[in-house]
Amino acid sequence: MSILSASLGLTRYRIIEEIPRELLGQIPEKLKQNCFVDIDATADERSFGWTNFDDMLDMNWTQSPPEKAEYFVFKLRLDTRRIPPSVLKKHLTIALNKELEHNKEQGKNFVSRDRKREIKEQVTLRLRARSFPIPAVFDVMWNPSANRVYLDTTNAKVRALFEDYFALTFDLHLEPLTPFFMAMDVLGEEAAPRLESLEPTLFI
Incomplete structure (x- = not known):
C-alpha cells in the first residue's frame, strides 16, 4: 500500500545518532550503491534493496531524484519466490x-x-x-530536519529487514517511535524510570 493512500499502516522512527552534515549529500549515491538487484533470470529465493519512489523498476533514479522538498523518499523493494x-x-x-x-x-x-x-x-x-519472484514495495519518507523516518508497513519482518538495511546503507540506527519512546522524546531521558513504572488502566 502506498504512503499516498487515504489510509495505511505506518511505522515511525527517529535516528539515534547525530546525522553527519556531509551524509545528506551522499544519500542519492548510497541508495544507488544499495539498490535492488533483479533476480528474474536467476533461481535466487529473495532479493531486496532500494528503488525509486515514483517507479519501482527504476533502480538508477533516472525518472526522478529521491529529494522531494525537505524529504528524501524512496522504496524498499522485496522480491520473493514462493513454491507452494x-x-x-x-x-x-x-x-x-x-x-x-x-x-x-x-x-x-x-x-x-x-x-x-x-x-x-x-x-x-x-x-x-x-517461477517468477513476487515483488513487494514499501514506501520510505525521511525528513532529516525533523529527525523522522516513515515506513508504510507495520509488518514485523519487513520492519526488521528495513531497520537492518537502513543501518547498513547509511550507518545510522533507527529507533521505533512507540508511545514509550515518544514520551521520552518529549520528556527527556530522565523520565525513563517513571515511564517504565507506569501500569495500564482498564476502562471496562
Whole structure:
C-alpha cells in the first residue's frame, strides 16, 4: 500500500545518532550503491534493496531524484519466490520415485537420507528457476530536519529487514517511535524510570 493512500499502516522512527552534515549529500549515491538487484533470470529465493519512489523498476533514479522538498523518499523493494508446498511435494515425490527405480536396478531398495536431501535441494532450485519472484514495495519518507523516518508497513519482518538495511546503507540506527519512546522524546531521558513504572488502566 502506498504512503499516498487515504489510509495505511505506518511505522515511525527517529535516528539515534547525530546525522553527519556531509551524509545528506551522499544519500542519492548510497541508495544507488544499495539498490535492488533483479533476480528474474536467476533461481535466487529473495532479493531486496532500494528503488525509486515514483517507479519501482527504476533502480538508477533516472525518472526522478529521491529529494522531494525537505524529504528524501524512496522504496524498499522485496522480491520473493514462493513454491507452494503441494507443488514441491508433488515434484519431490516424482524425483524420489525415479531415484528409487534407478537404485532398484542397481540392487538397492532404498534412497539414503543424504541423497534425499540432495534431491530435495535440486528439485527446489529447479522449481525456483521456473517461477517468477513476487515483488513487494514499501514506501520510505525521511525528513532529516525533523529527525523522522516513515515506513508504510507495520509488518514485523519487513520492519526488521528495513531497520537492518537502513543501518547498513547509511550507518545510522533507527529507533521505533512507540508511545514509550515518544514520551521520552518529549520528556527527556530522565523520565525513563517513571515511564517504565507506569501500569495500564482498564476502562471496562
